[in-house]
Amino acid sequence: MSDSLSAAPSATGDAHADDHHGHYGVPGYDPIASRMGMWLFLFTELLLFGALFIAFAAYLSKYPTYFAEGSGSLNVPVGAFNTVVLLTSSLTMALAIAALQRGDKNLSIKMLNATVLFAGVFCVIKAFEWGAKIEMGIYPGSATLAAMDQGKQAFYNMYYTMTGFHALHVIIGAGLILWVKKRTLDDRVNPKRLVLMENIGLYWHLVDLVWIFLFPLYYLIA
């Protein structure tokens, strides 16, 4: 391993200049180290959402019937549809990277556009879901919620906190994808130097991972 990590830019790098393996020929570019740094950041995200999942589990074990009731008030088809939207956005993100690796910038940009579109669809659907609950007077700090049993309050407060944090990540992720799209369009991200897109992809898949757990835990425990 040490030989590859210490591989310096050299004359042999030029021989690779036209294929996809030429990253050692770019001074200061170390995609493995970059991805490692991204993974370290993702582990801090695991702590953020992980702590929330622990809190969720604790409340669930304390108020199982209220959580089942609360879960029953969420719309399963809508949640399932949003799951499909987010999973598909993960596919288009992965395809954007795969396309750029093959030098297909046009397809890569299309896939990035599709990913942002799906992110938007997800947020709009989530906003309607929240909107329906807010119309019923159920939101953190509302008088209606305060009048409910403690278990119900715990459920809805956790619901808003966790889906809220998740939606925030979706919005940040969509912004990052737009940013990397701009850099891809002006070739600062290109087939030989695409770790920025890979790292933003990793972030996007993390957002997907969190939702993979949020969906069954909130929508399907009735």
Place this chain on the structure above:
Amino acid sequence: MSANDHAHEHEVHITPYKVYIGVWAALIVLTGVTVGAALVDMKQMTIFVALFIACAKSLLVILYFMHIAYESRVFWWFLISAFGAYIVFVVLTFADYAFR
């Protein structure tokens, strides 16, 4: 160190489009399975079945979409350490919560 590891670190692994589409299809099917399983009354087991399927889906995302299947071994140890630490947090928190 095997020649295989060596290759992993020097080359950019280009995954066929088909693999991604296959993984996506599997994720969609598993989402259907989760929803279907929730309709079956399994009492206390419901949440564990849901978590098991969610873990399977996560594994697919991590291995293929996040490329861990093709990364060097260092990344495997990264993940194992991080998830190991998280499991410790969960166990210690619940040991405290359950027995106080």
